[in-house]
Amino acid sequence: MIHTPLLPEHGGPDDGPSAAFDFSTNASPLGPPPALLRAVQAADRACYPDPGYRALRRRLGDEQRVLPTAGGAEGIRRLTLAAMLSGRREAWVPQPGFGDYALAAHALGLAVKSYSDPADIRPTAPALVWICEPSNPTGACLAPWPDLGDTLLIVDRAYEPLRLQGEAPTLPAHAWQLVCPNKALGLTGIRAGYALAPATDAIWALALSLAPSWVLSAEGVALLTHWLDEDTQAWLADVRTQLRVWRTAQRALLADLDWQQRDSCTNFWLARPPQADMLPRLRERGIRLRDATSFGLPGWVRVSTQPPAAQQALQLAVLEIEGEDA
Template sequence: MNPLLLPEHGGPDDGPAATFDFSTNASPLGPPPALLAAVQAADRRAYPDPAYRALRRLLGDEDLVLPTAGGAEGIRRLTLAAMLAGRREVWVPQPGFGDYAQAAQALGLAVKPYAQPADIAPTAPALVWICEPCNPTGASVAAWPDLGGHLVIVDRAYEPLRLQGDTPALPPGAWQLHCPNKALGLTGIRAGYAVAPAADDMWRHALSLAPSWVLSAEGVAMLTHWLDDDTQAWLAQARATLRDWTAAQRALLAELDWQQRPSRTHFWLARPPRPDYALRLRERALRLRDATSFGLPGWVRVSAQPPAAQQALQQAVLEIEGEDA
C-alpha cells in the first residue's frame, strides 16, 4: 500500500513569516475583546471537567453535544465512529477540505467525490460529508436533499463567515460540526464541538473514542463564550467589515485580470494571469493558497484582508508584471 500523504493547508509554512497572509480562511479581524480576555484568563493549573458537562449544557443538549479538539480531530473521530457504526463508503465534496478523504483512506474506506448534491449516490451504507459553505470555494447550495438511510455530517466551520444569502435547508437527521475558531480568528486554539441528532450507536462510538480532556482550558473558555450575545454582536459587525473588504479586493483582482469564482464567504478561488504568481508573491512575503491539491492547478484560494494588505498585493503584482514586460 502506498503511504498516505498529509493534506495541504493554508496558513503558516516552513518559510519566512509572511507579512500578509491571503491563504488562511480564518477571519482576519481577530477575536472579540471580552472573549479573548476570558481565553487569556483561563486557569491552566487544573484539568477541565473531563466530561465538560457545564460547557455541553451551554452549547445545546448536554446529551447530544460532543466536544472536539477542533474540526480536524472531529473529522477523524467521527469518520472512525461511522466505520464502527457500519459505514463503508465516504462521500466527500470535490473540491473540498482534504481531511475528509484522508480520514477515510486511513481506515481503508471507499472514498467517493461529488461536485453537486445530485452526484451523491451511495451503493453501500455511507457517510456523507457536507461543508456548508464549502471550503475552498465559499460556495453554497439552495437546499440539500434528504439522504435518508445514510449518515450525514455537516461541517459548519464557515457558517459564521457567510456574507451572502441564507443558510440552506440541511438534510434531516444530520450531525453538525462547529468550529468557532475560524470566525474568531483563533485557529491556534483547537476546540470545536459536534451536535448529534440522537444518542444512537454513532453517538456512543464517537463519545467513547474521545481522548481524555480533549479540550484545553483555553478551548473551554473560548467555547464557553462562543454563544454570548456580545460575541455574536461582534461577529455581525465583523461580517459587515468583511463584506466591504471582500468587495474591494474582488474589484482589485478584477482590475489585475484575475479570474474569480463566486463565493458566499470572505474567501474564494481566483486564477492569476500566470501560474507562478503564488510562488513569486510568496518570495515577496505574501502568501496565497495554491489550489493544486484541490485538483485546480493554476488557481489559488484567497481571503479578504485589510486595506493595507490589499495595497501590498497590488504593488507586488505590478512589480511582477513589470519584471515580465
C-alpha cells in the first residue's frame, strides 16, 4: 500500500527574498550568550564527536536517561517510531499544534486523535500522548493535565525557556521531556536537542538504538554542552526581562491597529489582522508573519516579539496598506 506523502508546513524562511523583519519565527531575537556562541564557533569540525555522546549525556543529567536528538523534529519522529515499535496504536496530538506530531504518527500507521483540552484525552488503546507546554502556536499553558495512566506521555518543552509569565507546571513522574534549546538561544540553524526519559526502560533503550550515527554535529555538541551553564541561564533570564518589555509594547501597537489578540505566556501569540489579505501584502514589504491556517486557524497569524525597529516597520507597513485601501 502506497501512502500519499504528507509534508510539514513551517514558519521561517520561504522561497522568497529574505525578510527584513521576521515575526514568523518564535526563536529569540536576542541571539545566544557570547560564551556559548564562541564555543559553537570553535567546535572541532575535523573530528567525529563521540558517537555515544557519553560526556554530553552526563552533563545534561543522568547518562542513562538522556537521548541526544537532531532538534525537536528528529526527536518527534524517533520517539514516535519507538512508541509504535513498543506497541502503541494511538497518537494523541494537540490541535492547534505543531504538525510534525501528527505527520510522524500518520507515516507509521498510528491512529491519530486530536484534542484541544488535555481533559479530552481518552485513549482506547495503548497510546502515545504529546503535550506541548507552553503550547505552540498559542503560547498558552495547557496544565493542569488529567491522569493519563500508563500512556507514553511526552512533553515538548521547546518553548519553556521563553516563558515570560507564570511558572512551569510540575510534570507527571512518568512523563518524558523533549528539550530544544536552539529557539531560546536564537540558533535554530543548529539542530540539537535531547529527550529526557523518566527512567531507563525498554522504550529508552529502543529510542537510543533508533538514532542515526552521529545524530549531533560538533556544533550541536558545543551548544548542548553549554546549555546548562550558569552564564547561559543568566543570559536567558536577561533575555526574558527584555522580551517582556518589548512584548508589552508590541501588543499595545497591534491593539491600536485593531488586531485581535489571544493571551499567551510566551514571546509569541496568535493575532488576527482586520484585512484578510494583510499577510501577503506585508510579505511584499519585507515583513513575514506565520500564517496559522495550517494550524486550523484561517485568518489568524502567529506573531513573535521583535525589537522596536521591527515593530515600527510593521506599524508603518500596516498603516501604508490601510492607506491604500482607504
